[in-house]
Amino acid sequence: MSKRRWRACPECDWVSALPALKSGEAAHCPRCDRELSHRHDAPAQRVLANSIAALLMLLLTLPFSFLSFTLAGMHQDIVLLDAAQAMFSNDWPILALLIALTIVVLPGLYLLTVIYLYVGIVLRVHLPGEVSLARGLTSIKPWLMTDVFLVGVLVSLAKLIGMAQIGFGWSFVAFCFYVLLLVRTVRLVDTDWLWFALCKEPAPPAHAQTGATAAEQQLVGCPCCGLLQADTEAYCIRCHTKLELPTQLRLQATWALLVASVILYIPANIYPMMTTVTVGGAIESTILGGVLQMVDLGSYLVAGIIFFASFVVPVAKILVLGYLCRLAAKPQLLATPQRMRWYRVTEFIGRWSMIDVFVVAIMVALIQAGVILSIYPGAAAAAFASVVILTMIAAMVFDPRLLWQGHTGEPDIELEHADVESTEAPSEQGAEIRL
Ligand SMILES: [Zn+2]
Ligand SMILES: [Zn+2]
Structure with a gap:
């Protein structure tokens, strides 16, 4: 069997061989069903077209009016x-930085990096710094929150309906396109394809076997580019990311972060989220207070969204991660795919709590009408x-790989997708770069 393009699943550590994928096809891990690679048609052109358009839209969202607010002649x-x-002028510089980073700065850097890398690939030239930049894409990706911000805008507008007259500016229209194009770009960037196009693929060690975990063969999969290599390497031989074996140390770090979140969740619920100042005085509203206020006003959808995003998601996430940490602390006999599903859901929905x-x-930026109606952020x-x-x-x-330790056995998921354990040698076609 050709030993090109073998992968250790990042979630369960199972070693499998990637088949030749046609456009539109995906390869999934035969043991836990995690997607390992997804091939798109004309990947380079499509990514370039979407990322350039997204960057143009980002530039258009900055200078013009985004939203307007009219109340009592103001x-x-x-x-x-x-x-x-x-947020900055209300003495919350860190929150100001967080908002600027997640909706403009990091998405802008992501798009510029993607354009730079893909232009190099299309022109078939090696550009300076491409390996470090491609590694940066993986780190930036989870922090792009433009889609969450757009939902935040819609929720704010639903809250303000009836209170004042709200208008949309040209930047708002550009922002909607920017969000769509950015989401599309992120979906089209196939890390597996990108790394092959940039650096080709060194063969895995000669003793590597499919149908067993990487750890039991003294192998490790790179968390960034996916390359399978000997676990004696400290850094990936292709992308230079630090390689880590599944160790219990990660659990302690997860516990520490969870405890810190539980502690901070107390002031997050006790202190006001925002203070509304009107002629009648100041009203402070907490997260749950805000939800009840929306229920009183009959805005059940808004109340539901905020309750789900700000209450259900963080609490469920802390509980599920805590439970998974307890399970991972001792070797498991049965690590069912269901547990992996919980893990994937918590990882996916976590960012939506930022709504x-x-x-x-x-609301703080928009509603500044002096004593008639002004809103200030709370602690x-x-x-x-x-x-x-x-x-x-x-x-x-x-580290989800810990959940599978002690779980020896055959894949317990039926192979519905491309069969990654195919006994046919993965043809060169699958590894070839088709621009
Ligand atoms: Zn897997
Ligand atoms: Zn790597």
């Missing part, structure tokens, strides 16, 4: 970055943002 126009500026923080930022916004960030890092630090 008119307020805001640009996109006023959401960050409002309420974005809602506060947008809970900072505490809650920290909970979201810490639980996201906890899910990244948690």
Whole structure:
């Protein structure tokens, strides 16, 4: 069997051979069903077209009016970055930085990096710094939150309906396109294809076998580019990412982050998320207070979204991760795919908790009509943002490979997708770069 393009599953450590994939096909791990690779048609052109268009839209979202607010003859126009500026002028510089980073700076860097790398691939030239930049893409990806911000804008508008007149500016239209194109770009960037196009693929060690875990063969899969190699290497021989064997040390770090999130979750619920100042006085609202306020006003959908994002998701995430840490602490006889599903869901939905923080930022920026109606951020916004960030890092630090330790046995999932354990040699076609 050809030993090109073998992978150790990043979630269960099972070694399998990637088959030749046609466009639109995906290869999944035969043991835990995690997607290992997904091939798109004309990947380079499609990624370039989407990323360049997304970058242009990003530039258009910055200068023009984003939203406007009119109340009792007072008119307020805001640009996109006023959401960050409002937090900065209310003495929450870290929150301001977080908002600017997740909606403009990091997505901008991501798009510029993608364009740079793919232009090099299309022109078939090696550009300076391409390996470090491609590694950076993997680190930046979880922190792109433009889609969450867009939902935050919609929730803020639903909260404001009836209170004041709200207008949309050109930047808002550009922002919607920017979000769509960025999400598409991220989906189209296939890490496996990208690393092959940049650095080809060194063959795995001669003793490597499929149908067993990498750890039991003294092998390790790179967490960034996926390359299978000997576990004596400290850094990946292809992308230079630090290689790590599944160790219990990761569990302690996950526990520490979870405990810190539980502690911060208390002030996040006790202190006000925001203070609304009107002629009648100041009203402070906590996370749950805000939900009840929306229920009173009859906005059940908004109340439901905020309750789910700010209450159900963080609590469920802390509980599920804590449970998985307990399971991973001792070797398991049965690590069912269901547990992996919980892990994937917590990792996927965690970032959506930022909705309420974005809602506060947008309302604070938009509603500044002096004593008639003004909104200020509360201490809970900072505490809650920290909970979201810490639980996201906890899910990244948690090593799902630990859940499968002691689980020896054949794959317990039927192969519905491309059969990655195919006995046919993966043809060169699968590894070839088709631009
Ligand atoms: Zn797997
Ligand atoms: Zn690597």
